[in-house]
Amino acid sequence: MTSRRGDGTPTFTEQARRGQLIECTIDLISTKGFPATSLAAIAERAGLSKAAVLYHFSSKDNLTRATLSYVLERFTSYVEEKVAAAPDPHAAVVAYVRAMVGYQRDNRRHVRVITEMLLDDADGTRLKNPGGHDTAGRWNTLADLLAAGQRAGALREFDPPTVALAIGGAIDGVIGHWLVHPDLDLDAAADELETFTLYAIEKRA
Template identity: 40%
Template sequence: MSVRRTSPGGEDRPLSLIERTRRDQLVQVTIDLVAEHGYAATSLARIAQAAGITKGAVLYHFASKDAVVAAAQAHVLDALVTDVGAAVDAAPADRAPAAYVRRMIGHLAEHPDHARMIIEAMINDDRPEPEARWRPLAALLWNAREARGLGPGPDTRTLAIIAGGAIDGIVGERLQDAGYDTEAAAESLIAMLESATFA
């Protein structure tokens, strides 16, 4: 979706390179601030100060603090979905659940600011529908069973919910302890998930 701005004459026009660059800067500054200080402490004034511009200049690009935070959240989620989606698409169907788990944990461990942004969004009641959290992995698990020629098996919804909670726990532990081995944790989770899915 291309972002457009209404010109003084009332017609929509594409954003200029400078406007897109400034918006991108404001999104990144907001991600950094929310990750470091939390949503409540990330004020419009703090965003402006961190970007080196005035509050009025922030409001030129975004209608409110909520609008810039929403753009930052969308950026983080788009990056996560794109990264995980590419890993899943590159894997054979019977290995797609493992690719999903590895990349989900890997992305969030590599981008702790994204993990914190997602956590802050959930704390502030900007949560995805529960089904949106478990359905993608449940579908991958179902397809993986089919790819291995297996009939109906365990409830993939339940497995996906359990795996999602484990992913959250692994990423949360990494946020508390930067030395925590998320790669080993991902492999342990994958082993458990595959044992339950393909047994």
């Protein structure tokens, strides 16, 4: 996008409008699905013309990529903040698991955007990866935390990437069930995921 300032920096008004369009896109993707979220629908939700939307984002693809980046940046920042506050590597792993569940519990619309845009659909015919986001390596951060815990002598010996995949799969399974069955108690599920994680990583006599 080019700015009316002429220096490539969006004005305050332009930033606010871009934020509005991203929020409208989140609403539509989370309720209607990614394929049904058209540029016209976004414009209607925002109360703007399509031309006005295209002024801020030159295409639906650019707008949805910006929306996904917005969601992922906030998710990542939240988890990183919780992990950074942990007093030791052992606690950092627990903080990571709880942050992953806690953010998704509190930001259901964001979870829908991520699942709609990054994950396979039921029959495996669609794999969205807008903007080159790394879906295959999304548990690398957890693997790094596990490896750090091993180096500190706080965790048993195991293969960090494999255990990260197992823990990540458990988190995905719980969140996937919750999306279909929102009456699931995610706080209780987080307790169980913490117990599962500790059993998988802690040293045993």
